[in-house]
Amino acid sequence: MLEYERRFGMPxxxxxxxARxxxxxHGVTITEWxxxxxxxxxxxxxxLAxxxxxxxxxxxxxxIALGLRLPPAPDEEHPLASAQSQAAQLNHGGVPS
Incomplete structure (x- = not known):
C-alpha cells in the first residue's frame, strides 16, 4: 500500500x-524483485527506465505490482472473459451460448 493511499484512502x-x-x-535489485x-x-x-x-x-x-499502474476495478469484466468461458465449454464438450 502506498503512503498516499494510507493517508487519504485513494491510490x-x-x-x-x-519505483526505482x-x-x-530497500536494497533490492531489479533482478531480485x-x-x-x-x-x-x-x-x-x-x-523503470x-x-x-x-x-x-x-x-x-x-x-501494477510496482505501483506504476492501477489494477482494473474488481467488478469490471475482463475483455476476454466471455471468449474464455466459451473456450472452456468447448473443451469440456459443452455448446457455447
Whole structure:
C-alpha cells in the first residue's frame, strides 16, 4: 500500500523514478524483485527506465505490482472473459451460448 493511499484512502501511482528509488531504499535489485514476483528482469528494467509503459501482458502486470499502474476495478469484466468461458465449454464438450 502506498503512503498516499494510507493517508487519504485513494491510490497514488509511482513514477518509474520513484519505483526505482523505492527498490534502492530497500536494497533490492531489479533482478531480485522481478524473480521474486515472477517477472522477467528485462520487463521490469524497461518499465523503470521508461522504455515501456506497461500497457499489455507481463509488462502490465509488473507495472501494477510496482505501483506504476492501477489494477482494473474488481467488478469490471475482463475483455476476454466471455471468449474464455466459451473456450472452456468447448473443451469440456459443452455448446457455447
Amino acid at each position: 497514488s501511482l509511482r513514477t518509474p523514478t520513484e 528509488a523505492w527498490l534502492l531504499r 522481478a524473480h521474486v514476483h515472477g517477472f522477467k528482469p528485462s520487463v521490469v528494467a524497461s518499465l 521508461g522504455r515501456s509503459q506497461g500497457n499489455w501482458g507481463e509488462a502490465h502486470q509488473a507495472a
